[in-house]
Amino acid sequence: MSPAEISIADLTVSHQRRPAVHHLSGRFAPGSLTAVVGPNGAGKTTLLRAIAGLHRPDDGRIEGAAGQVALLPQQSSLDRGFPLTCLDAVLLGLWGEVGAFRAIPRAGRARAGAALAAVGLGGFESRPVGSLSAGQFQRVLFARLLLQDAPVILLDEPFNALDARTSAELLAMVHRWHGEGRTVIAVLHDLELVRREFPETLLLARDCLGWGPTGEVLTAANRLRARMMAEAWAEQAEACAA
Numbered sequence: 001m002s003p004a005e006i007s008i009a010d011l012t013v014s015h016q017r018r019p020a021v022h023h024l025s026g027r028f029a030p031g032s033l034t035a036v037v038g039p040n041g042a043g044k045t046t047l048l049r050a051i052a053g054l055h056r057p058d059d060g061r062i063e064g065a066a067g068q069v070a071l072l073p074q075q076s077s078l079d080r081g082f083p084l085t086c087l088d089a090v091l092l093g094l095w096g097e098v099g100a101f102r103a104i105p106r107a108g109r110a111r112a113g114a115a116l117a118a119v120g121l122g123g124f125e126s127r128p129v130g131s132l133s134a135g136q137f138q139r140v141l142f143a144r145l146l147l148q149d150a151p152v153i154l155l156d157e158p159f160n161a162l163d164a165r166t167s168a169e170l171l172a173m174v175h176r177w178h179g180e181g182r183t184v185i186a187v188l189h190d191l192e193l194v195r196r197e198f199p200e201t202l203l204l205a206r207d208c209l210g211w212g213p214t215g216e217v218l219t220a221a222n223r224l225r226a227r228m229m230a231e232a233w234a235e236q237a238e239a240c241a242a
């Protein structure tokens with residue numbers, strides 16, 4: 001896996017003219033493992049989606065991401081009522097390679113089956129995703145990431161609402177991706193987990209409050225600043241003129 005760097009220069013991303021990420025600059029080093037943390041509404045999901053090309057920046061640049069990225073969205077943002085089987089859900093990871101309207105080659109189906117087996121869901125190919133537990137569905141989404149085989153992996157709250165065993169197994173997969181030289185960026189709320197498992201941290205409160213080695217970023221002073229900024233947010237604020 002050739003390591004990929006994501007570099008961000010003066011990035012502002014807004015929703016309906018309200019900035020969710022504000023003048024962010026920095027870099028995710030090639031092969032780094034970074035947690036993105038911050039209060040609710042801090043712009044973490046918006047940043048991941050901007051890196052994935054799903055939100056257009058108002059200002060600034062993101063370099064190194066195009067065609068390199070696989071995104072695990074927040075489970076709560078997904079509609080599981082859609083009549084998809086587990087195999088179909090994993091095969092969605094091949095859209096970038098195959099296109100939306102072309103037949104999936106037999107080898108692709110075999111790879112998707114192997115990815116399901118690798119996350120402990122061998123034999124689940126025909127199960128509707130609507131019938132899965134939250135933990136099983138998260139395993140399906142991890143299988144999709146395996147199939148995408150991207151140099152940069154973006155994870156939005158990957159361990160939310162999972163039991164200890166599922167979290168541990170999926171965390172091991174994250175470390176495997178890191179060990180393979182992929183650049184991994186994960187939005188997380190569990191700061192103990194971040195301290196234990198993630199060497200780098202970006203602390204976001206719409207503005208960047210720290211980006212670097214986790215121990216240097218997650219100080220009491222920085223966390224207090226993040227909380228104060230969250231309390232001071234004006235949800236109705238217009239885009240900045242700077």
Ligand SMILES: Nc1ncnc2c1ncn2[C@@H]1O[C@H](COP(=O)(O)OP(=O)(O)OP(=O)(O)O)[C@@H](O)[C@H]1O
Pocket residue numbers: 015016019020038039040041042043044045046047
């Ligand atoms: N599609 C949208 N339309 C309008 N506003 C949005 C949209 N998505 C996010 N926002 C707003 O942008 C801000 C940042 O949201 P975002 O989801 O990026 O934060 P977050 O840090 O991921 O929050 P959480 O920890 O709660 O998941 C919030 O004020 C949110 O209400």
